[in-house]
Amino acid sequence: xxxxxxxxxxxxxxxxxxxxxxxxxxxxxxxxxxxxxxxxxxxxxxxxxxxxxxxxxxxxxxxxxxxxxxxxxxxxxxxxxxxxxxxxxxxxxxxxxxxxxxxxxxxxxxxxxxxxxxxxxxxxxxxxxxxxxxxxxxxxxxxxxxxxxxxxxxxxxxxxxxxxxxxxxxxxxxxxxxxxxxxxxxxxxxxx
Amino acid sequence: xxxxxxxxxxxxxxxxxxxxxxxxxxxxxxxxxxxxxxxxxxxxxxxxxxxxxxxxxxxxxxxxxxxxxxxxxxxxxxxxxxxxxxxxxxxxxxxxxxxxxxxxxxxxxxxxxxxxxxxxxxxxxxxxxxxxxxxxxxxxxxxxxxxxxxxxxxxxxxxxxxxxxxx
Numbered sequence: 001x002x003x004x005x006x007x008x009x010x011x012x013x014x015x016x017x018x019x020x021x022x023x024x025x026x027x028x029x030x031x032x033x034x035x036x037x038x039x040x041x042x043x044x045x046x047x048x049x050x051x052x053x054x055x056x057x058x059x060x061x062x063x064x065x066x067x068x069x070x071x072x073x074x075x076x077x078x079x080x081x082x083x084x085x086x087x088x089x090x091x092x093x094x095x096x097x098x099x100x101x102x103x104x105x106x107x108x109x110x111x112x113x114x115x116x117x118x119x120x121x122x123x124x125x126x127x128x129x130x131x132x133x134x135x136x137x138x139x140x141x142x143x144x145x146x147x148x149x150x151x152x153x154x155x156x157x158x159x160x161x162x163x164x165x166x167x168x169x170x171x172x173x174x175x176x177x178x179x180x181x182x183x184x185x186x187x188x189x190x191x192x
Numbered sequence: 193x194x195x196x197x198x199x200x201x202x203x204x205x206x207x208x209x210x211x212x213x214x215x216x217x218x219x220x221x222x223x224x225x226x227x228x229x230x231x232x233x234x235x236x237x238x239x240x241x242x243x244x245x246x247x248x249x250x251x252x253x254x255x256x257x258x259x260x261x262x263x264x265x266x267x268x269x270x271x272x273x274x275x276x277x278x279x280x281x282x283x284x285x286x287x288x289x290x291x292x293x294x295x296x297x298x299x300x301x302x303x304x305x306x307x308x309x310x311x312x313x314x315x316x317x318x319x320x321x322x323x324x325x326x327x328x329x330x331x332x333x334x335x336x337x338x339x340x341x342x343x344x345x346x347x348x349x350x351x352x353x354x355x356x357x358x359x
Contacts, residue, residue: 016316016319016320017319017323017329017332017333018329028239048333049333049337051329051330051332051333051334052237052239052241052330052333052334052337054233054237054238054239055230055233055234055237055333055334055337055341056337057233058226058229058230058232058233059230059233059337059341061222061226061229062222062223062226062227062229062230065220065222065223065226066223069220069222069223072220088312089311089312090312091311091312138347138350138351139347141259141260142259142260142261142346142347142349142350142351143259143260143261143350145350145351145354146354147354147357147358149354150351150354150355150357150358151358154358154359160212160213160216160355160358161216161219163351163355164213164216164217164220164223164351164352164355165220166351167347167348167351167352167355168220168223168348170347170351171344171345171347171348171351172344174340174343174344174347175340175341175343175344176340177311178307178311178336178339178340178343179336179337179340181311181312181314182307182311182314182318182319182336183319183332183333183336185316
């Protein structure tokens with residue numbers, strides 16, 4: 001029994017390239033960043049990706065659908081898929097955001113503590129283990145994910161529709177991690 | 193329903209029209225259509241920032257190969273042929289070591305390989321190498337989105353293929 005609860009620090013993100021300057025942005029970039037006269041504060045992350053507004057807009061829409069669409073897989077378990085991918089890819093920033101969201105939604109800081117302190121081996125409770133094992137393999141090397149791992153998800157009560165949601169949440173972090181971890185780095189919130 | 197209702201993700205995942213998983217995918221039209229829309233923005237964008245459609249297809253094929261999806265690579269090979277291939281682009285797609293390509297293309301290939309295989313090891317110096325090779329900020333972002341998309345797509349395919357084999 002631990003007396004102090006495990007907490008993941010909130011982090012900020014700083015890009016390696018110069019982000020788009022709102023003052024000199026093109027119409028398309030402003031629209032992508034949703035800049036209006038009353039909303040000129042845009043995060044460095046959005047301004048960095050707004051260099052290519054077309055892909056930014058399409059990906060953001062897909063990302064939001066995968067992480068927040070109604071019905072299907074419990075939102076906490078989508079966050080767990082995101083966290084596992086981020087742990088595999090060592091995206092410190094994404095991991096911190098989605099570890100915190102997972103705890104907010106599930107209240108299970110012991111899972112996050114296990115991942116942060118000891119890694120993805122576990123042991124975790126059975127359904128969590130099945131999610132971690134599958135998302136880990138898919139994130140590391142897709143061809144190493146197995147039928148048995150998917151069967152384990154089914155055996156722990158996950159419907160096929162829910163597994164489709166889980167696949168997408170892990171996969172979209174194969175995407176997000178490859179942006180956030182390669183284009184910048186996490187910084188303490190205080191240093192913003 | 194004819195086979196024309198199948199999109200690339202269905203075909204490469206081994207889904208048939210009328211199969212259970214085909215129907216389940218359609219319950220999430222925002223995933224199905226969203227993925228295809230994203231594919232357009234990274235493979236055949238309106239604004240390519242000087243990274244041509246053929247080069248993008250060649251890189252996608254190369255990355256799909258490294259991820260172990262020959263079937264996906266073949267789709268991008270076809271896209272490359274239709275875009276107009278040449279020996280250098282074909283070599284990129286094949287996964288061969290870049291030979292006599294210019295520094296700009298060489299840096300792009302190196303980056304695509306690293307971010308596909310070992311993204312965890314990427315650091316600031318990798319972005320600086322792209323800048324030194326002459327890539328602009330929009331090109332760096334466009335390249336990053338292309339690399340990340342193919343990695344996403346291959347993972348969705350792998351997951352759906354496995355799910356189709358399970359009761």
